Amino acid sequence: MRNASKKIPKPAAAYLAALLLIVGSTNAAQRSTVEQAKAALAKATAYLRSISTEGGYLWEYSLDLQQRRGEETATASQIWFQPPGTPTVGMAFLKAYDATGDRQFLEAAGAAAMACARSQLESGGWDYKMDFDPEKMRAWYLRTDKGKLADAQAAKRRNISTFDDDNTQSAIRFLIAFVDRTKQETSPEVAEIRQALDYGLAKMLEAQYPIGAWPQRYDGKPRDPKDFPVKPASIPKEYPREWPKGNYYTHYTLNDNTQRDCIRTMLEAYHTLGRKDCYDAAKKGGDFLILAQLPPPQSAWAQQYNANNEPAWARAFEPPAVCGGESVGVMRMLIDLYLETGEEKYLKPIPAALDWFDRSQIAPNRWARFYELGTNKPIYGDRDGKIHYTLEEISAERASGYGWEGNYGVESIKKLYEQVRKEGREAYLAAQKKKDAVSDSRLRSLESSAKSVIASQDEQGRWIQSNRIRMRDFVKNMEILSDYLAAAGKKAAGQ
Numbered sequence: 102m103r104n105a106s107k108k109i110p111k112p113a114a115a116y117l118a119a120l121l122l123i124v125g126s127t128n129a130a131q132r133s134t135v136e137q138a139k140a141a142l143a144k145a146t147a148y149l150r151s152i153s154t155e156g157g158y159l160w161e162y163s164l165d166l167q168q169r170r171g172e173e174t175a176t177a178s179q180i181w182f183q184p185p186g187t188p189t190v191g192m193a194f195l196k197a198y199d200a201t202g203d204r205q206f207l208e209a210a211g212a213a214a215m216a217c218a219r220s221q222l223e224s225g226g227w228d229y230k231m232d233f234d235p236e237k238m239r240a241w242y243l244r245t246d247k248g249k250l251a252d253a254q255a256a257k258r259r260n261i262s263t264f265d266d267d268n269t270q271s272a273i274r275f276l277i278a279f280v281d282r283t284k285q286e287t288s289p290e291v292a293e294i295r296q297a298l299d300y301g302l303a304k305m306l307e308a309q310y311p312i313g314a315w316p317q318r319y320d321g322k323p324r325d326p327k328d329f330p331v332k333p334a335s336i337p338k339e340y341p342r343e344w345p346k347g348n349y350y351t352h353y354t355l356n357d358n359t360q361r362d363c364i365r366t367m368l369e370a371y372h373t374l375g376r377k378d379c380y381d382a383a384k385k386g387g388d389f390l391i392l393a394q395l396p397p398p399q400s401a402w403a404q405q406y407n408a409n410n411e412p413a414w415a416r417a418f419e420p421p422a423v424c425g426g427e428s429v430g431v432m433r434m435l436i437d438l439y440l441e442t443g444e445e446k447y448l449k450p451i452p453a454a455l456d457w458f459d460r461s462q463i464a465p466n467r468w469a470r471f472y473e474l475g476t477n478k479p480i481y482g483d484r485d486g487k488i489h490y491t492l493e494e495i496s497a498e499r500a501s502g503y504g505w506e507g508n509y510g511v512e513s514i515k516k517l518y519e520q521v522r523k524e525g526r527e528a529y530l531a532a533q534k535k536k537d538a539v540s541d542s543r544l545r546s547l548e549s550s551a552k553s554v555i556a557s558q559d560e561q562g563r564w565i566q567s568n569r570i571r572m573r574d575f576v577k578n579m580e581i582l583s584d585y586l587a588a589a590g591k592k593a594a595g596q
Contacts, residue, residue, distance in 0.1 A: 134548055134555075135589050138582045141555045142197045144562030145579055146209050149190065152570075154180050155219070155233045156212030157187040161571040171230055178234040180216055182227045183268045185573040187213050188275035193579040195278050200586040207282065214279045215290055217272050218297035223247050223255070224321025225304020226262025226269030244300055262304070262319045264354065270362040273301045274369050281373045302370055305363070306382055312410065313389030314353035315363045334393045334403070334410045336474050340421050341414065344486030349415040352405040353393065355427045356415065360386060361434040368441060387438040387447055390431050398460075399477060400453035401428040412474060418482030418499055422471035425461075426509045428454060433514055436521060443526055451518050458511050466508050481505055539588045551585035554578045 149158070152166060157180030159171050168174075171181035180187050191213030198206035220231035221244040232238055242250070242258035250258075262269050276298040283291050308319040311326045354360065364386040370379035392410065393402055403412035404424045412421035432451050439447040461477060463469055469479035473488070480488050482503075483495040492500055521529050557578075558564055564574045 134551060135586060137555050138551050138586050139201055139203070141558050141562075142201070142579060142582050142586075143203070143205065144558065145564075145575060146194065146197065146206060146562075148562035149575065150209055150212070153212065153216075154178060155216050156214075157181075157216035157220075157231070158190045158213070158572055160185060160573070161569050164565065164568055164570065175230070176232070176234075178237065179230050179232045180220070181230050182217070182220070182272055183229050183263075183266045184271050185571075185576055187216055188271040189576055190572055191217070191275045192278060193576045193583075195275075195282060196580055196583040198282065200583040200590065210279055211283075211290060211294075214276060214294045217276060218294050219243075219245070221245075221272075221297050221301060222260050222262055222321070224260045224262040224319055225301050225308070226264070226319065227272050228259060228261065228263060229266075229268060244297065260321060261350070262308070262321065263317070264308075264315050264319065264359050264363060265317045266357050267359075267362045269301070269305070270366040273298065273305065273366050276301065277366075277369050277373050302376065302379065305366070306378060309363075309382055309385065310353065310389075312353065312392060313385035313387070314393070314406070315360060315386070316351045317354040317356070317359060317405070317415075318350040329408050330410075332392070332410050334395050334406065334412075336395060336399070337411050337421075340411070340474070342488060344414055344417040344420075346417075346486075347414065349405060349413065352407060352413055352415065353389070353410070354405045355393070355402055355424070355431060356404045356419070358427065358430040360390065361430050364434055364438070384438070384442065384444075387435065390435055391446065391450055393431075394450045394454065395423060397453065399423045399457060399472070399474070400450070401425075401457045402431050402454075403427075404471075416482075417484050417486040418495075418503065420471065420480065420482055420488050421474055422480060423457075423474065423477070425458075425468040425470050425472070425511075426504065426507065428458075429509045429511055429514050432518070436514075436517060440521070440526060440530060448518075448522070455515055455518070458515075463506065466512060467506060468509055468511065470503075470505050470507070479506075539591045544585075544588050544592055547581075547585040547588050550581050554581050 152162060154177065159169050159175050159179065159181045161170050162168065169177065169179070171179070171186060172183060175181065182188060191210045194206045194210035194213065198204070198210065217227070220227060222228065223242045223244050223246060225244070228241065231241065240259055242255050242260040246255070264270060276294060280295050280298050304319075304321060309315055310329050312329060312331045364383045367379040367383035367386065370376045371383065390402075393406060394400055395403065395412070401423050403422060404419060404427055405413055405415050407413040414420055432454060435447045435451060439445070458468065461468060461472060463479055471480045471482070472478065473480045478490060480490060481492055481495050483489060483499045489495050492505060524532065563570055564578050566574055
């Protein structure tokens with residue numbers, strides 16, 4: 102007790118006072134950044150809502166809003182679903198809500214979710230876009246039209262759910278996230294969104310083939326399982342050497358990571374909603390990836406397969422081939438499924454695939470997108486529907502408009518596989534969980550990024566690049582601000 106009553110020496114007292122002043126200033130500065138980040142998110146959200154169409158969004162806008170685009174030129178009555186369209190922006194609102202608890206962000210997300218619900222097709226998914234002009238909207242056969250139209254009338258309307266480019270999948274994942282955050286809500290709008298989600302998941306499960314694959318697009322009509330045998334992939338002895346101009350929308354599709362996005366969506370439904378049927382569908386999707394591995398010595402994957410599980414043509418410049426880029430995405434998904442389930446079968450295809458990559462480099466850490474079936478020669482496509490063997494043979498438009506060569510993340514996936522194998526599933530997952538902890542250095546890094554984002558926002562709440570308002574920029578910057586606020590909140594709570 103006597104020691105506790107001793108006076109602190111003057112030099113030490115001065116040092117302590119200075120230290121407390123520094124700490125207090127640091128905390129005040131951090132509080133200031135937190136408030137600025139919240140204000141920046143609010144400004145961005147208010148601006149986005151001011152330019153939205155029925156709660157939905159396109160990809161980019163001119164500063165005067167007269168020029169609008171999704172993947173193509175768009176009008177003021179249209180919205181887009183393909184990322185970074187409406188579902189992607191909606192997810193950014195939800196992330197802001199999670200980080201702040203502020204309902205203005207949940208309400209913005211709700212408007213985007215209603216835009217999705219109103220645009221859902223009878224086939225269960227989404228087209229790339231929707232036009233809310235009352236006359237033009239009649240071009241689509243919507244879920245809400247079901248039972249209201251004669252068959253002949255419905256047959257004239259668009260009703261093709263698109264899984265390509267994470268289109269339908271991103272919309273369903275967004276609705277899953279929104280429904281999860283509105284469990285206690287009872288409004289008619291939320292009930293409508295829940296109904297859209299349930300319908301979308303049911304039709305997505307229906308769209309899955311017996312082998313476990315999903316098509317690029319789905320018309321909502323039932324199929325005879327006998328037409329789609331469950332069998333390992335094979336390389337046909339003969340196949341069309343020129344584009345047959347057939348319909349490839351029903352093919353088992355890996356292009357643009359379609360299968361991986363479908364599996365991710367099913368797993369999200371399982372984790373968030375407890376849907377065991379979706380978990381089973383995800384595993385079935387993984388089983389297809391195992392079956393789709395081509396036989397040695399070309400033990401990787403094709404971009405799309407026909408009903409006999411053989412590599413097949415898609416567009417005129419997409420011949421049957423072993424595919425460099427999509428094969429990496431398949432391996433990533435197989436590793437994720439192993440981490441999810443603990444089942445070793447999902448790792449078994451990977452060594453043979455990595456061996457194929459080692460043997461197929463066209464330069465150090467560089468691969469072709471397509472390799473010829475049988476010969477393993479790099480091949481290239483063009484709009485003439487013919488197979489070419491050098492980039493120089495194809496048109497300038499296709500040479501620059503398609504990713505024919507690249508590193509495709511091969512070395513990264515190889516390191517990930519080796520790390521998971523070396524550490525084991527439990528240790529790897531435990532280490533990943535530790536990375537989520539908010540360290541001082543991580544918080545400083547996030548704060549620095551947040552300050553840059555805040556400084557680059559204009560008075561209207563916009564981030565402008567090349568005289569364009571782009572949703573990818575808004576989403577990226579809103580995610581940075583939300584990540585910072587979430588981390589600062591955890592740190593303040595001692596987590």
